[in-house]
Amino acid sequence: MLSFREPGLGCARGRSRSDRSMNARSRDFIGRRGELRALDNALTECARGQLRFALVSGEAGIGKTALARRFADVARRAAAQVLITECAQEDRSRPFAPLLQLSGPFAPLAADSVGHPVPAGPDRDRAFAAVAARLREAALNRPVVVVLEDLHWSDEETLRVLPYLARRVADASVLVVATVRSDIAGSATLVRTLVDLRRRDAVELRLPPLTPSQVGLLMRSVLEKGRIDSALLSYVAERSEGNPLFVEELVRGLIDHGWVAFVNAAWQPVRSLADATVPTSVGASVRDRLALMPAEIRWILSNAAVIGPRFTFDLLLETAGTSRGAVVAAVRARIEAELIEERQADGPTFVFRHALLMTGSIAARGAEHWSHVLPRRDGRMREASARLGITSHRREPSGCKNRRGRLASPRTQAWRLIWRERLLLPVRIIPTVPRCFACTRGLRPMLVGASR
Numbered sequence: 001m002l003s004f005r006e007p008g009l010g011c012a013r014g015r016s017r018s019d020r021s022m023n024a025r026s027r028d029f030i031g032r033r034g035e036l037r038a039l040d041n042a043l044t045e046c047a048r049g050q051l052r053f054a055l056v057s058g059e060a061g062i063g064k065t066a067l068a069r070r071f072a073d074v075a076r077r078a079a080a081q082v083l084i085t086e087c088a089q090e091d092r093s094r095p096f097a098p099l100l101q102l103s104g105p106f107a108p109l110a111a112d113s114v115g116h117p118v119p120a121g122p123d124r125d126r127a128f129a130a131v132a133a134r135l136r137e138a139a140l141n142r143p144v145v146v147v148l149e150d151l152h153w154s155d156e157e158t159l160r161v162l163p164y165l166a167r168r169v170a171d172a173s174v175l176v177v178a179t180v181r182s183d184i185a186g187s188a189t190l191v192r193t194l195v196d197l198r199r200r201d202a203v204e205l206r207l208p209p210l211t212p213s214q215v216g217l218l219m220r221s222v223l224e225k226g227r228i229d230s231a232l233l234s235y236v237a238e239r240s241e242g243n244p245l246f247v248e249e250l251v252r253g254l255i256d257h258g259w260v261a262f263v264n265a266a267w268q269p270v271r272s273l274a275d276a277t278v279p280t281s282v283g284a285s286v287r288d289r290l291a292l293m294p295a296e297i298r299w300i301l302s303n304a305a306v307i308g309p310r311f312t313f314d315l316l317l318e319t320a321g322t323s324r325g326a327v328v329a330a331v332r333a334r335i336e337a338e339l340i341e342e343r344q345a346d347g348p349t350f351v352f353r354h355a356l357l358m359t360g361s362i363a364a365r366g367a368e369h370w371s372h373v374l375p376r377r378d379g380r381m382r383e384a385s386a387r388l389g390i391t392s393h394r395r396e397p398s399g400c401k402n403r404r405g406r407l408a409s410p411r412t413q414a415w416r417l418i419w420r421e422r423l424l425l426p427v428r429i430i431p432t433v434p435r436c437f438a439c440t441r442g443l444r445p446m447l448v449g450a451s452r
């Protein structure tokens with residue numbers, strides 16, 4: 001089988017030996033003791049027969065997922081049954097999308113064998129009741145922990161299930177841990193759901209930035225070996241403002257650009273950091289990192305970002321218009337650069353390690369790029385939808401009109417789409433992105449409405 005992680009095959013130009021020693025896999029989990037204790041207490045209460053909710057919130061990259069995954073390990077060790085799922089921006093118009101991924105107690109939400117979600121009305125009421133009954137049954141012998149990631153991207157239906165469960169299985173040993181970004185304006189339903197859950201005494205965990213000493217610990221974990229110069233420590237602590245994702249990106253940026261190197265068994269600045277022209281955001285850091293790669297690889301990999309947070313090797317190959325070998329090399333380069341990770345699936349499937357890394361990869365591309373990739377991607381999606389018989393919540397694009405009511409050009413539509421879908425999200429991390437006028441129709445329905 002094709003291996004995407006062969007040593008020495010990364011083709012990012014300018015990668016130094018010291019860079020390769022950065023440790024991507026076995027990172028230590030830093031701090032968050034109070035938060036873990038609060039979640040642990042909630043699990044204890046839930047084990048006594050009480051449904052609990054925990055809301056983990058904070059800005060992009062602050063460590064919500066890291067905390068939720070860490071707690072999931074703790075809960076597994078405590079013999080709880082842990083179910084993890086995530087809401088995806090692309091699935092916002094698919095009813096119950098994150099819950100259908102879980103199946104098990106949530107299987108009644110899919111009314112038929114090919115995955116059509118339950119329609120509105122009595123069928124839906126019956127399905128909700130069946131989910132409540134199954135959850136109660138599953139939690140009879142050991143607590144069930146449901147980790148629901150990125151609630152800000154949830155579909156409306158999933159948001160409605162949560163308050164329902166709060167009412168119907170209040171005495172079941174179920175703990176729902178939801179992560180939600182504080183820097184994204186949520187829908188009215190999200191706001192209502194959060195208010196409802198808070199009224200029901202949800203455990204509220206707003207993640208603060210890491211302290212400077214925790215930033216130091218994270219840097220040690222990232223850099224794997226050797227001492228770290230104190231000037232470097234304070235530079236990264238100050239610049240990153242304690243955001244762990246930005247800590248990782250800054251450290252990488254400083255090494256990639258030759259400001260920092262491993263010399264005499266220590267990571268230290270080799271030029272004055274006061275003059276360092278390092279990226280000031282995660283997006284800029286990704287663009288800089290891509291700039292170090294050969295042009296062909298950059299082209300192929302930004303296709304991946306246009307496809308979405310998850311993409312298959314086959315689809316990438318189809319959109320690349322180049323040889324299989326070049327695409328394999330590009331994928332390897334990105335894995336080496338820690339922008340994407342390989343996931344187990346039917347065939348080789350990849351995910352961006354973080355949403356902001358995908359955003360940064362797209363920002364450099366022009367509209368032609370989108371018009372090249374989107375038809376292929378959506379053609380594939382429609383094909384898959386037709387195979388699965390999913391048509392109910394798919395809408396065709398209605399076209400994007402300009403202020404005078406005329407249909408905007410494909411180029412304008414593509415640009416609006418880029419701004420709207422990708423660049424307006426990371427409000428704090430990419431603070432300089434200008435606001436654009438809203439495109440209320442346009443290509444968005446085609447993207448979010450087309451099922452996988």
Ligand SMILES: Nc1ncnc2c1ncn2[C@@H]1O[C@H](COP(=O)(O)OP(=O)(O)OP(=O)(O)O)[C@@H](O)[C@H]1O
Pocket residue numbers: 027028029030031032058059060061062063064065066067150181218244245248354355356
């Ligand atoms: N406490 C921590 N210890 C070690 N690494 C951490 C910690 N918190 C976050 N990280 C690292 O920082 C990066 C970003 O964290 P994470 O993905 O959890 O952020 P997030 O808040 O979930 O972001 P988003 O809102 O975009 O989903 C990850 O690579 C993660 O491993």
Ligand SMILES: [Mg+2]
Pocket residue numbers: 064065066149179
């Ligand atoms: Mg996350």
